[in-house]
Amino acid sequence: MLAEKVEELSGENLYACYQCGKCSAGCPMAEMMDFLPNQVILLILRGDEGVIDSKTPWICAQCYQCGTRCPKNVDITKIMEALRAIKLRKNIDHLKINKLKKLPQIAVVSATRKYTG
Amino acid sequence: MKIAYYPGCTLKTDAKNFENATINLFKKLGVELIELKKWYCCGTVYSLTKDNLMYRLAAIRNLIKAKEEGYDKITTLCSICYNTLKQANEMARNDREAMDKINSFMEEEIDYDGSVEIIHPLEILKNMEDKIRENVKKPLNKKYASYYGCLLLRPKNIAIDEFENPSIMERMLEACGGKLINFPLKNECCGSYTVVEDKNAVVERCYRIISNAKINGADAIITSCPLCHFNLSEIQEEIKKCYTTFTGLPVLYFTEVMLEALEG
Numbered sequence: 001m002l003a004e005k006v007e008e009l010s011g012e013n014l015y016a017c018y019q020c021g022k023c024s025a026g027c028p029m030a031e032m033m034d035f036l037p038n039q040v041i042l043l044i045l046r047g048d049e050g051v052i053d054s055k056t057p058w059i060c061a062q063c064y065q066c067g068t069r070c071p072k073n074v075d076i077t078k079i080m081e082a083l084r085a086i087k088l089r090k091n092i093d094h095l096k097i098n099k100l101k102k103l104p105q106i107a108v109v110s111a112t113r114k115y116t117g
Numbered sequence: 118m119k120i121a122y123y124p125g126c127t128l129k130t131d132a133k134n135f136e137n138a139t140i141n142l143f144k145k146l147g148v149e150l151i152e153l154k155k156w157y158c159c160g161t162v163y164s165l166t167k168d169n170l171m172y173r174l175a176a177i178r179n180l181i182k183a184k185e186e187g188y189d190k191i192t193t194l195c196s197i198c199y200n201t202l203k204q205a206n207e208m209a210r211n212d213r214e215a216m217d218k219i220n221s222f223m224e225e226e227i228d229y230d231g232s233v234e235i236i237h238p239l240e241i242l243k244n245m246e247d248k249i250r251e252n253v254k255k256p257l258n259k260k261y262a263s264y265y266g267c268l269l270l271r272p273k274n275i276a277i278d279e280f281e282n283p284s285i286m287e288r289m290l291e292a293c294g295g296k297l298i299n300f301p302l303k304n305e306c307c308g309s310y311t312v313v314e315d316k317n318a319v320v321e322r323c324y325r326i327i328s329n330a331k332i333n334g335a336d337a338i339i340t341s342c343p344l345c346h347f348n349l350s351e352i353q354e355e356i357k358k359c360y361t362t363f364t365g366l367p368v369l370y371f372t373e374v375m376l377e378a379l380e381g
Contacts (some may be wrong), residue, residue, distance in 0.1 A: 008167070009166050009168065029308070029318060032315070046211075059318060060309065061267075061308055061311050062163075062165075062267075062309065063267035063268075063271065063305075063306030063309065064267060064271035065267065067271075067272065070269045075272070077139055077165060078165045078167075081164075081165035082166065085166050085169075103312070103347075104131035104132070104344070104347050105123075105126040105127050105129050105130060105158075106126065106127040106161060106195065106310075106343050106344045107313050108342055109126065109160070109161040110162045110197065110309065110313075110344070111313035113160060113162055113164065113172070115216075115313075
């Protein structure tokens with residue numbers, strides 16, 4: 001079950017979410033996403049495996065805005081990490097290494113930590 | 118006063134100017150920053166999966182080094198290092214099961230229990246406001262937008278100031294004579310490491326942030342994070358390609374500006 005897996009990896013209770021949309025309203029990256037953070041939770045709960053291939057978890061920059069504002073204390077940042085982990089642990093990396101040019105270490109190391117398994 | 122200092126990777130290369138300015142600023146205020154004799158990269162962004170503790174080892178190992186060298190308090194400049202070390206330390210303090218695993222895995226190191234305190238330079242400066250005022254030789258005469266980004270303020274339990282409306286950086290710059298503008302996007306993320314994968318996302322974020330600072334009358338943006346600094350300054354050329362009417366703003370580290378005021 002997808003929901004169980006995500007809860008196990010993130011340590012968050014998905015069923016606490018009541019779809020108020022506050023996470024998506026505050027998310028600075030929302031306009032680049034195919035599914036909004038609250039929609040991602042809904043899709044996981046519906047067991048829609050397609051959410052694993054969504055752009056959203058990779059666009060998340062781990063800024064913690066969503067979880068800080070959540071009235072139910074659901075840390076959506078951790079849910080995004082869980083979705084990334086599901087893919088990365090199947091040995092499917094998200095990063096094309098040849099894109100790394102003229103970037104400071106801080107960006108390169110962060111990206112390899114988040115985009116490779 | 119002496120305080121232990123953990124630099125992290127970028128402070129020794131791309132953000133060397135940030136490190137130099139900070140060390141000199143603190144020296145002027147009578148505080149010596151003493152670099153740890155041995156330190157490693159903290160692993161940058163804090164890992165959030167619950168079952169994989171391997172990613173937390175780098176941060177914990179640095180805290181062990183600080184403890185071994187006899188410190189109970191360390192400071193670090195980079196926002197990502199601050200966030201990662203502080204969150205790892207919170208885990209060490211609150212998750213005994215995880216720490217038992219980590220301590221037994223690193224059997225050659227001393228056990229760690231969360232006893233080292235991580236403090237951000239802004240938190241040290243906050244208690245020296247009067248001293249800063251007394252030492253200003255040439256008051257700042259520009260209007261600044263202080264930009265915090267995300268990792269100094271969130272998650273809530275590690276915030277250096279009020280997480281929705283921080284003012285600590287403004288207070289320091291005001292003490293140096295600077296005028297601070299109201300800047301509602303000061304705690305909105307710049308896009309962080311997504312610049313590696315998707316430059317457009319960062320172009321959009323930084324366009325919003327810089328334009329907002331500009332509309333509110335800023336002459337410069339002040340930051341404390343090497344990655345925010347990179348994104349906000351380096352991406353301006355890319356922004357100009359997408360938004361032809363866009364004119365940029367200089368992006369500076371808070372200690373660079375403060376040192377300028379104190380050196381005269």
